[in-house]
Amino acid sequence: MSTATGKNFFEAASGWKSWLFTLDHKRIGLMYLAAVCIAFGLGGLFALLLRLELLTPTQLLFSAKQYNQLFTLHGAVMVFLFIIPSIPASLGNFFLPIQLGAKDVAFPRLNLASFHIYIFGALFCLYSIFAGAIDTGWTFYTPYSTQSDTSVISMTLGAFILGFSSILTGVNFIATIHKMRPKGMTWFRLPLFLWAMYATSVIQVLATPVLGITLFLMILEVSLGIGIFDPALGGDPVLFQHFFWFYSHPAVYIMILPAMGIMSELVTTFCRKNIFGYSFVAYSSIAIAIISFLVWGHHLFVSGQSEYATMLFSLLTFLVAIPSAIKVFNWLVTMYKGSISFDTPFLYFLSFMFLFSIGGLTGVFLGTLSIDVHLHDTYFVVAHFHYVMMGGTVMAFLGGLHYWWPKMVGKMYSEFWGRISCLLVFIGFNSVFFVQFIMGSKGMPRRYYNYLDQFQPLHAFSTFGTWILGLGFIIMAVYLLKSLKSGEKAPDNPWGGLTLEWKTTSPPPLENFETVPEITHDPYDYEKAGL
């Protein structure tokens, strides 16, 4: 039905309804992108404020309760509103069908519905911020959450609703990858980003419903007191932790797998080289997805979980380190004998490699039982998961954002400012979080409003780092928004990428391709592509 009019998808329709009720995966992806960026800004603001409070060992700006609300909201907004949908729902939505060579996702209306559900859930979360912000920590541990006088129900309801948005996106992507591949696009010709998205979707579909039912039971617990999580009524608070982490540990891989997918795209394009060990990288995504379901109990090593279960979970936790390590080694070797160009996206690739390696190696410390006893619930854990989540996922998200920005909006950003901001983000991030490893192993517990005076120099250093980090992000926001207005027009293939999105115009037409390209070789085969 589409005609080769030369119009891109922006020009295909106009008016706010053409966005809010669009069935085009590209527009939905961009709306998600805007939404997650706003959520990131909000979560980042909370982070700046709570780090500011920690500049001194005692009260500086906020009361203890306000501080507790700040770190809870920081966690909840970053996890549920930003990082879970960050890559899959925005960049994934935009590029999954294009890289596949399809006209759209399998269920466009479901895709729109999941965006609307996301907005609806986000509104619930925002409402809860103004109606007595929740102070339970983003993990909602019982019985604290059943006793808290803050808006526990509206925040959990928000997270419950957001969960369905995530599930529906997962269903959609699985069906798309299975059924929408054009002729020639075999499983082993899929770009590695799609393998990662597929593995992510499997986790979204199989793990997120457990979060749904857990939060549902928790809402019943708070409102009706059904008692299964409440020790005062004969329930077991550790059971809540099992339920919660059955979702929330695999959720960590919902966050990192798409990031790993982006890494594979970046390293091949900017080294002009075929990926080293395609099948190992692809299968390791699936392996991570499956093993991720078997390790949730490592969050409960000191929670009163049985020692036998603890042993089992620790053993399996070590297994999940292997496929992650395989990926990192493969990316590193892909650089060998390449032609490496240090454009902004590749700088993010290097940042990811540096930071994610630290995050991964410190994860081994935490998986080790005797050491976890000491490090559990200290700043070491805070630093570890920020190195993985922010050093990993956010760096990859930014790498992907810069990589695909010209394709999405058809404009180039300032390369100079791109590199400056990447450098600031990298330096700022390390200043904030590296000292937290030391604080943690020295015994500083997390979620502390006041702390011992002796920790102040380290805390202050960390707080100064947030300002560098914040500056990096402000610069980024400025040059990206500026490029929308006055950026140079982007060529169709600015980086020399081989995957299908670079074979259509920037920005792509309504149905992605004027003519669907023929797929005759592997996604990163620079020899056959004859570039």
Added chain:
Amino acid sequence: MSDNHSHHIIVPVKYYVATFVALLVLTFLTVYVTRFDFGALNIYVAMLIAVMKASLVLLVFMALAWDKGFNRIAVVFALLFFGIFIAFTMADISTRGSVEELEAGTHNINSPVRPLSESSKHNKVHH
């Protein structure tokens, strides 16, 4: 890579009727067996019948018996992770506290702890 050659399966009515009858019989059976006490096995008998009923519904009513590979895999994976959820949670619940009963040698732990008398002797030497 769509499979254009496959056709919709139209299952003969007799299969549906037979399944329906079997389900009713099994429902009757599951109620009937509660008259007998198998002790701890009660739950397994009930679950066995429930699994048989569920398999009938899945295979015939939901046509998995004639369906494509992936739809079966989806079900298998859902049940697999459901099973893991139960097994691992129960691995905790049912073994809690049992490590307390361990004798120090069971896990080949060379406990660094000395008997009290020895410890107090040590103490005197120390000071």
Added chain:
Amino acid sequence: MTAETQSLVSKGTFLLPESASTLSSNVDSLFYFLFWGSVVIFVGMLLVGIWFAYKYKRTPQNQEASEQMIHNTALEVSWTVIPLIIVMIIFAWGYKDYLRLTVVPPYAKEIRVTGKKWLWEFEYAKEGVKLLNEIVVPVNTPVRLVMTSEDVIHSFFVPNFRIKRDVLPNRYTRIWFEATEVGDYQVFCTEYCGDGHSNMLATLKVVSESEYTEWLAAGNSNDDLPLDELGKKLYTSKACNTCHSTDGSSMTGPTWKGLYNSNRTMADGSTAKADDNYLRESIVNPAAKIVAGYPPVMPTYAGLLSDREIAGLIEFIKGVK
């Protein structure tokens, strides 16, 4: 916030606080094994990365990859299998020490611990001693703590001993240690439990066997202090300062500044004058009168404070103006 405990940051090794129990050195050796192992792997990868980035950067001469190396099974298998073996060794090592940390020697001395918002209560059942936010143990003696919570989940953490265990309501959890060095050690609550979480601290005093016996015999009294100084001491040691300020600011509970003999309005609308009897009742039976605007969260101190200590606190409150 200050603590008279041994410094966590300045003492000890590069990354860990001073080790002071029989098992902490085991934990530390594995920690440093992992640490140096990680440093070697990380620096190795970093050097390889820098070398590649330098050698193969895009130049007019190097516009295309010089060789498309896409697979090497030996390499792939080796970096799958070798890490697997290494992590399995780490797992076994960690589990062995974990069991040592967990399995309590049967002849350990038992102390009961109760966590509640936001204080630690220690009860020596045999000796009939009850302490608040302070625990005294003899050196070189295994001690078992049997812990429970009265409200939400707390967690008992002694960094110098490398031990930590959650404290759950309606259930007992156990932890044990054998201190090897005399000194004062910091106890933290490490499971988030609300506004006073970061003030839920305690001091663990390790004393010599003889001092311990003396301490038990002396019955833990503060008889020699004047009343108001005793109150001042108790204000921090019994964690009153978690919820009550002396500078007029409103925390979880009302401030003590100008409290004495002031008129108080209760949540139910009644009023009362904050005289000695009112203060005493507020300490031993806090739920009897709740000042308007404050949550009814204060635990009772009946049995935890002697009459003289209560009198000391009242004297201290009188002095805060």
Added chain:
Amino acid sequence: MSNAAPVVEHHVAHHFDTAEQEFETAKLGMWVFLAQEVLFFSAIFVAYIVFRHLHPEMFLEASHHLSWKLGALNTVFLITSSFTMVMGVRSAQVNERSASIKYLIATLILAGAFMVVKYIEYSEKFHHGYLPGKFFFGEGSHETLHLFYGLYFAATGLHGLHVLIGMGLILWLIIRSLRGEFYSDYYTPVEMVGLYWHLVDLIWIFLFPLLYLVG
């Protein structure tokens, strides 16, 4: 039945190549969604197993408070409705529109009957104070009985919600069927709702013996 309504022909959505691809994709999506549903209910079953393990005798007592007769009746209702549903789908497959509509209406009625019985059971429980958690004031020799009822209401309530959603979907099918939108080449929604409905039945097949019979 308004068999007179002409067949409304279905157009394959623009991003699919063939009707076959469209159907297969929808079916695969539905199965993935059902996998999600299984895990959605999973935590309730896990909680059931955990608390049954911890309080076996309390569960024994509690299950005697439930009427196995009403439970069995409801089981028969749901199994029958599954049968009528599958016949409704089959009739659509072979272009027998009026039969399809009749079967769908039968399914709807059976689902309604299930909810009526559920209502009778619930009001009886409310009357005797067998309520979840803190509202519990029923009689019983175990003081943890409220835990069972917490689970009972969570499980049956959630299942009942699924039945209600299913009834809405079946009603929607009936309306679309009457408009002549389903025929042998296009009956995707009927098939999908059918799958969903069988899953609702499946869950009840397990809930019935676990809650009413095992003791």
